[in-house]
Structures are given as structure tokens and as C-alpha cells.
Amino acid sequence: MKHRYCFEALDKSLRDILSFKDSSNSQRPFGGKITIFGGDFRQILPVIPKGSRQDVVNATLNSLYLWSHCQLLQLTKNMRLQGTAIGSALDELRDFSDWILAVGDGRIGSSVDGIEKVPIPKDLLISECIDPISSIVESTYPDFISRCNDIGYLQKRAILAPTLDMVESINQYMISLNQNLEKSYLSSDNICGSDQTYSALEH
Template identity: 75%
Template sequence: MRLQSNANDTRLKELRDFSNWILKVGDGSIESSIDGIDKVLIPNDLLINEYTNPIASIVESTYPDFITNCNDIEYLQQRAILAPTLDMVESNQYMITLNHNPEKSYLRSDKICRSDHTYSALEHVHTPEFLNNIKCSSVPNHSITSKVGVPMMLLRNIDQSAGLCNGIRLIVTKHGNQVIEAKVLSGQMIGQKMFIPRMTLTPSDSRIPFKFQRRQFPITISFTMTINKSQGQSLSYVGLFLKMPLFTHG
């Protein structure tokens, strides 16, 4: 009992120290000047210092014994790797290779919106190959490779009354040609079976100077997700894959 009490005291102290550090980071009162630039030093015990392959190392740290637990809904529900941008979530593809179930690929259909006043000119300039390479927030990629047991995140509201809302996480249970069957991993509908249809989506990214439509399943693999998309998620084990500085005070 004494050993258990000491262990609990040590754990409480670690949590208290970590909470105080997080608060100081948020207040902007913990910083060090490195080469004339103010930077926050991350405590060494939070870092993965020894690795050969950075993606394999953070996957092993965040998803230990993944092959054994890849069909455990609670295991997948509690974990995620976070990255700053869409370009940095390549660990999703790495983790799909660790799942040995048969894969299913879905290709999207892209076309210029006829409502765009420059439609007649754009359809000759922006070929299907060009449109297929466009990646932007809240829109699925040209090709989605899925396997049974892979967690996905919904990118659009489909049926809010049924819990199918933007940002909800699901685990794929069956593939169809026009629908994907999945169980909910987050929110109030955990464990419920849902059906995800193909949808026609129009990206609203202001960086794209024209409108086009994309018909695809409104989902993306969510072993790894952007920090922005992680807002609202409840996670017990989180890995941060930071290939560039991204924090600012406030």
C-alpha cells in the first residue's frame, strides 16, 4: 500500500508539473531566446530522441503493438497523431500498410462548375489531371485507399440528427461501391453503425480562383489528422509530428 501511495504521489506531481508548464506556455511566460528568436523548449521526456525513421518511431510511440490491437475500437478511439498541415500526414499511408486486410480504392470525379462565369475557358485549361492533384481543407483526396479497421474522419455534415457531423471519427467495417459502412468512434453515437454515401462537394478555399465540383466520399484517414481537425476530439494518447515551427502566443 505504501508503494502504491508513493506511485500515486509521483504521478500527481508529474501531472501538476505538466499542467503548470502548459499554463506558462499559454501565458507566454516560458520562453528561451535561441539565435535571437524566442522559442519554447519542449521538456526532454516528451520527445522521441532516438530514431531512424521518424514516422515509424512516432507511430510505435502513439500506437504501440498496433498489429495486435488494430481491430480494437477502444484502442483506436483513444489515439491520434497530430500534424500542422495536410502535407504532413503521410504517416496515414504508412499505417495503412500495417493493416493486412484487403484494400479498396475509390477514385473521385472532378469538373469545373458550369456556374463559374469563366467556365468555357477554364474547362480547356484545367484538365481532369490538374483538378485531381488539387488538395485543400475539408475536401477528400482524388484517391481514397481504405481497409476494414481503418479509422476515418467525416469532412462534411451529412445528418446531424443521426450524429453524422463534420469532424466525427468512424472505423470502416465494410466497403460498397456507393456507400461505406462504418462504426462511430467519437461523439454521443459511439458504436453505432452508419453508412457514408458519395457526395458532390464544392471546395470553398479562397486560394483557388475558380469553382469546381468533386464527387467522392467525404472522409479522410484519421490515424493522423491536422491539429485544427483535432479540436473537439477526446484523446488519451497523442503524438505531435512537428516538422516546422507553428506555435505563437495566444
């Protein structure tokens, strides 16, 4: 997910540093050091402000000039399925995991007029609703008004949204449901010096 320039800078720095020990290291990727990248290509691409599709693709790791030297290893075991879930809960988790992988691999879905469409299982859909925001809030946070002070209840749930505008709309709706008194928290981006810091400067 990092811009390829990060890896190019590391590569050139290691070549320069390690060439003092062995001049041939200047010709080796990362100065001859084995480098491991960890990540998931199904996750978000590098963010290029106001960039085109070409700009985003050009910033990805597999556009790196060293990509031909990389060996791609794929994880095959879903560790979330090794948890404490049993019976129907485990089967449900496994089915969802398999569906997510199939979507990521492009084995599910079709292209219609250049637009990729993926069928969503019915158990993941909210089929009948008048107000989409209130429906998804009620589905994700049932009995929110009576349980909004329960930290555990809140920590186990989250709503993901595709745009910041949608996030703002959902946040405003949920704030309107909260009947507790408002609190304002102030933040500062300055470092407060301790007494020891001032005494050290005086000496």
C-alpha cells in the first residue's frame, strides 16, 4: 500500500551504504539484503491526490523496477477460522471467508457495460428500508439508545462507508440518537515541555 518511491529510496540507500563493505553490493537489489514485504493486494491502493488510474497503478509496488526480482508467496490458511467459533458459527464464518476470497480473486461477478457487478448474498443485504442510513444503523447497532454507554457493545460493531460524505451523514444521524450531554475535547499539536526539559536548558 506504500508508494513505490518508498521502496526505491530504501533500495538506493542500502546499495550506497553496503557498497562500502563490498563494491558489488551496489549492483544487488537492496544492497544484497533479503527484504520481505508484507501486505495484501486486495486492500486499498496507494492514495494519489487527484491522480488518474494510470497514476495510481504507476505508484503500486508491482510497478517497482525491482518487481522482477521479487518472489510472491501466498498465505493459504485463514487464521480467523482457527478461533473459538464452533458448529454453525464456524461454518458461517468459513462461507463468508470463501466468498470474500472469491470476490478478491475475480471468480465471482460479471462486467455489464464496463461496470463490474458482484452478487451479494441475501443474508448480507438489508432488503427493505425507507431510510438507508437509519436501516443500516438499526441493523448494526440494535437498541442503540439503551446500550450506547456499553463500551463492549460499541467495540464489537462498525459501519464502513465508501466516502467521507457518507461517514459524516452516518455520524450525524448517530449523534442525533445519543441523548447524553455533549462533551468537548480540546487537542493540541504542540509538545509541552517538562520541568526537567526546562532545567536542562537552563544549565
